[in-house]
Amino acid sequence: MQRHPSLSRRALIGGLAAGAVAAAATASPAAAKGPRRPKKLVPGDLVVVPAPGGPSTAAAVARGVAVLEGWGLRVELTEHALDTFGYLSAPDADRLADLNYALAHPEAKALMTVRGGYGTTRIIDDADVEALEDHPKLVIGYSDITALHLAVAEQTRVPTLHSPMMAWSSNNTPATAESLRRAVMTADPVVLERDPAEPTAPVEVPGTATGKLLGGNLSLLAAEPDRSNWPDMDGAILLIEEVEEARYRVDNMLTRVIRAGHFDGLAGIAVGQFVPHPLDQHKPGEWTMNEVITDRLGTLGVPVLGGLKIGHGPDPRVVPLGTEAVLDTAAGTLTVEAAVKD
Template identity: 40%
Template structure:
């Protein structure tokens, strides 16, 4: 189920389903959307704070539900990640989302909502940079900005080494539905009704601020849960700030990846600028994708209609 594309004059809503947003950064990001030719409506949670959350669970849920049923809002942009979307997954009205399918965009902690929404409703959602954490950043670059065009002009996306060097860990070609996102959030879905389904899927993995031993632990859990062996292919995105604790001996991140990926029977390729990085290549999750290690490319079908 693909959402409708945006057209000039449409309105997008910005809400904070996880950690509190910096209102100044939100305001800095608004001109970016206005230059796209769309209007911006801010949700109530943009101004709320409840400890490390952007309002209570009830307030954050209400903000999302209000934007879903508001037919004047054609896309929902999540302000930032942080922590909190798993807390509201159980009470999210998935039937409401099916009745009002629209563009849903974000990443990081939003991975939990991407996974739950896609697996329950079949709606394509978008893994891409967010207003408060990325668009307002001084390092936000032209390529990252250009990725939003896919919401206005449906087009097949093509990733090659023109964007970044790619490293083949296991050769081959995979043609499958693209799923995944932030590794730690995928791990937190295991054993829940929203457990990531990787069977025959092209699995995207990225994360930030996790030391190699922590990434090792999470990949081991995916391995023991059968999620790596079940995948049709693995897309290794950016693992930012993955430094070992100071003064502690450690495996390198490359060694950890080798231990968990080199023995898989599916193709695996690393080096994609997808995640907590610039440029940030945005992708529709739930769409058919082709990863070919022979020419080092990833091609993904358009996510809007």
């Protein structure tokens, strides 16, 4: 494992026809062509690790480093990856410099964040996301890193991975690690099956949908400014998951995004893990979390599949974002094209 030695290395960063023309002139790079998949990782490839959100511990990061190094990958921590600054990993300027260093790194094949927490939204507007077009690499993370997923989806054609991060959580299992290994080191499609034991498994609106998979943590989706990095959701399949939010808060966030029109034109919705808030105790006569989700999503007229092991719950799985997916409620499956190519 390397540590990023100095800031000086950041020098590496160095009618219809008329309507179609206008649309092409204003379309995001991500909408212009199909996905630009990086090559799958092989032993010896480098993974660079910034911490754009909250802090972690050296011990937790070491667990994640051991997983990747066990596959023959090399790991480089950015300068402030193990710092702590209040509830942030480091001051905004340092986190941004580390993130931009990682995004533009000419040798790294993947960028795996330390953890989520909070802080990515404070620096995302100045992140050099378009550097990925010059140096394509996988962006790996979830939770607070949803802000980065959205920016990459809106500003580039590079797929990302919704995945556990370098601060290896006790929720992760050997199956979680194998899910990550296959997602970064093979070009096989990712197939997720509805798990009847998952609390959101009863959430379903029958049907089949095909489209690009986009989304992530619901809180971060709801917090994204309407004219910022919201990617084009027309024809897309939306992924949502959440952790320790009260039921009325989930209702409020879904309602805000629906009212803003961001769900207009969706092809389908994949529902991951919704870990309950410990103080949000259900009382007789109240809606359950599943009833809240079904009430808000069930009127959109699109298939909805719950019970997917994606998110903050135990034994999570890795799934690409920004590639084509098929959601089939009868089969109980979400099948997603790989984020990498051979």
